[in-house]
Amino acid sequence: MKKHYWFILLTYMLMQLSGVAGIRLFHYLDIGATQVERFAYWTIFSFTLAFIIILFLLRKERKNESLLRGEPSSVGASVGWAIGGFLLAIFAQSLAANIEINLFGVEPGSENTEMIVSVIEVTPLVIIVTSIIGPILEEIIFRKIIFGVLYKRTNFIIAGLISSLLFSLLHGEPQHLLLYASMGFTFAFLYVKTKRIIVPIFAHVAMNTMVIIVQTVFREDIEKMMKQVEDMQQVQVIIGGLLT
Template structure:
């Protein structure tokens, strides 16, 4: 693996753990200034993700200069089609995984998503993290670097399985490992199919944006549907 890629992984890990120091410091500063300490989390998310993304893009600036959709892999028009189509593939894969989890008796709903919605409700600009900064960084880390390194040594399924598993565990929701892994497989497929990291990035950004907007706009309705589905699941479980 390139030295630059190891640097990117280190930047990503530092960003993930930076909240342990950054958030308390912001809370202290906000308290002194009379600003609500609840804003410390969304502020630090935006600051840390922005800085990390800038550093990562600076590290990759040489590769970005050489980037041309028509030089290798799928051409521009087909890449656009795959990027758009990839959003629906990801949503479909996610729905299948969610149904399997439901059959296994796993509780519906993601705590990560709920926390993100709460943060966005308190500070709308935080949507930049969930919908743009986060997906871009994740695709660079988990698809371009980790999956890419594995794919040079193993076949697609082995490489996608390992990188998707790491991607799923990184979200700290082991009970929803199937959903995150399904997304990881989909984005890895898009990357291999088009040979352009911008394609899974677009699909990931679009999917996250759709989910956040729908969750925010129809939060109460979605909660009712989840509770209704859980009642049906418990009813069926009583017979099994």
């Protein structure tokens, strides 16, 4: 692996592990009125700083340089795959979610997403991290570097499996391992197909942005809809009891 890739991985790990110390520092400096605000401000600061450092470490990379074999797709094809990849990611996530619910009995919903939404409601600027900076960093780390290095030495299945498992575990929701892994495989496929890291980055950014918009702008409508579904299920249970 290239030397600067090790520094990029180290930067990303330090960013992920800096939360507790960062929140304490902001408390000492009296930055933020509440713990949630301090967490939000530190998230924005640490992700932005890591983003700048990682881009600086990647400055010497040639345009579209990657560890993948073959020539990058044309601009037109890449745009098509970026848009199609976003739709493919939605399909893969929906399929994985249904498998989790129906086959493994996993409760729907994500505590990670709910926590992020609650932080965004307090500090809307966090959406820049969740929708843009975060996905870009994850694609650089898990697709460009980890997947790329493994793919060069093995094959798509092994590289995709290892990088997707690491990607899943990072989100701290082992019950949704299949859900996150399906997205990891989808983004890895887009990277291999186009040889351009910008393609899975676009799909990932679009995916996160859509989720945040749905969970914030349309949150009340979703809660009303879920309440109606629950009421309908209760009615069905009552009717079922009467009929038996």
